[in-house]
Amino acid sequence: MPVDPEYIEQLVLEEITGTISPEDSITLKRLLEQEPEAYAIWQRLHRQLTGAYIRSVRDNLPEDLPVEQVFATLRRRRRRKIFTGSLGVAASLLALVLVYKIMLPEHEPVLPAPIPSFALKTVALQLPGGQLLHLGSTQQQIVDGITFRETAGTLSWSGANPSQLARVIVPPGKDYTLHLPDGTEVKLNAATTIEMPLAFGRSREVTVKGEAYFQVAKNREKPFLVRLPKSTVQVLGTSFNVNTYDSSQVRVALESGAVKMRTNDGDVLLQPGKAVRYHPGTRPIAAGFDAHAVLSWKSGYYVFENTTVSEIADVIERTYRVKVILDSKATAEKTYSSRLEKGAPLEKFLERLKTLNNINYQFENGNSIVHLLYRP
Incomplete structure (x- = not known):
């Protein structure tokens, strides 16, 4: 799908400042997983908006700038276009928000932004x-x-x-x-x-x-x-x-x-x-x-007891680095009791799911996406 760089930058800036909505957070995660250009933008902004750059902005801030003014500006900015140049206005505003948000003395340790x-x-x-x-x-x-x-x-x-x-x-x-x-x-x-x-x-x-x-x-x-x-x-x-x-x-x-x-x-x-x-x-x-059931993951497998396929899909994504798409509400609500071995091929588990619960599966995009569909 086409990627709008300005839209991606907007989402990433809101993610860094903690102002991103749950819906937009899901959208950003999906874009980072599926679009190399989106991930490149994420890397660039995270790299540029940490460390020395933030400290330099902190040093040049007026001491009497009200924090309310910074956040009001950010709220007005929401969903507008971003013009960054090398860093630009959006990055400078982000730095202001970060500085006022953390409000930490210089000697206190601060980690760079996390990598997904x-x-x-x-x-x-x-x-x-x-x-x-x-x-x-x-x-x-x-x-x-x-x-x-x-x-x-x-x-x-x-x-x-x-x-x-x-x-x-x-x-x-x-x-x-x-x-x-x-x-x-x-x-x-x-x-x-x-x-x-x-x-x-x-x-x-x-x-x-x-x-x-x-x-x-x-x-x-x-x-x-x-x-x-x-x-x-x-x-x-x-x-x-x-x-x-x-x-x-x-x-x-x-x-x-x-x-x-x-x-x-x-x-x-x-x-x-x-x-x-x-x-x-x-x-x-x-x-x-x-x-x-709760602690089995430490031993290399997961135990499912009347677990919804929606919950199982989350486990599959974390275990096999794939995106799971549930093609119907009935699929998501279907329950399943069995176990998933972390080291076993995903197809082996999906075949068992198909045999016992009539849930078909289909891979796409080089096996990076799997669709699940319940067929009564």
């Missing part, structure tokens, strides 16, 4: 200076005095300080394990991002988008905090799973120990064997969960 997980083929470590280390080589790497080591799919490091932030990005079809400096182990599922300091100072805090399983090292002096969308999980030492793939809910399942989930709608204390699905705007409530 689907844009990577290997697990990557993004460092404060913008360096991107591709992981999986099992080789030791030294960057800015920090020694990174990989052993059997697990990354550990030494020589860092709390002012250094990092981001680990796991693409679809992969998973990865981190051994944090405090002894905590984190297993990251496909299409997951974690942000963290490379060394813990007075606190232990990380931010997760996607799915991760934590085995937290005990330290009563420093509770471990996992930041999730509109909620926080606080622990001392325990094993638990967090899942934020669905933007409308946050799921936390506790295997051992105890955790407190803090939200704007109330707090809930979880005991082993309990889980919570938090929908912003409703009070979180703990309930039992099937540990085999």
Whole structure:
């Protein structure tokens, strides 16, 4: 399909500033997946609007410019054409918004904008200076005095300080394990991002988008905090799973120990064997969960128990790096009980789905897109 560069730039700028709507976010993701020109624009803007450029704009800002004025200008700009030149007015305005949005002193660490997980083929470590280390080589790497080591799919490091932030990005079809400096182990599922300091100072805090399983090292002096969308999980030492793939809910399942989930709608204390699905705007409530189904991803497969094909499609996309299109509402609502082996060919799973549930499949665009259609 034809790509309008100005429209793509508009979406990317709104994504960076956090003003993009859910609908536009879906549109941008689809364009980045399917249109090389759109991804090239995304790369250019993210590269140009971080680091030294933002600092230079910050240095030249008038101290009395009201933040309300900046955001009012951005709102008026919405859906207008963007004229960037090399960077231009839109980029300058974006820089103003970023500066006023973060409101951070110069000494506080700031990471570059994240790279979408689907844009990577290997697990990557993004460092404060913008360096991107591709992981999986099992080789030791030294960057800015920090020694990174990989052993059997697990990354550990030494020589860092709390002012250094990092981001680990796991693409679809992969998973990865981190051994944090405090002894905590984190297993990251496909299409997951974690942000963290490379060394813990007075606190232990990380931010997760996607799915991760934590085995937290005990330290009563420093509770471990996992930041999730509109909620926080606080622990001392325990094993638990967090899942934020669905933007409308946050799921936390506790295997051992105890955790407190803090939200704007109330707090809930979880005991082993309990889980919570938090929908912003409703009070979180703990309930039992099937540990085999929820945690099976750590063992290399997914368990489906009366799971809708709509949910299964999301798992297929993350596992096989394909776009799944459901060709009818009946297809999306059909349920299925079985399992999906991460290392097995996708066709094998789809054939079983076709045999047991009468759901036909068809690949297109070099097998990067698969259509599913229920035929009674």
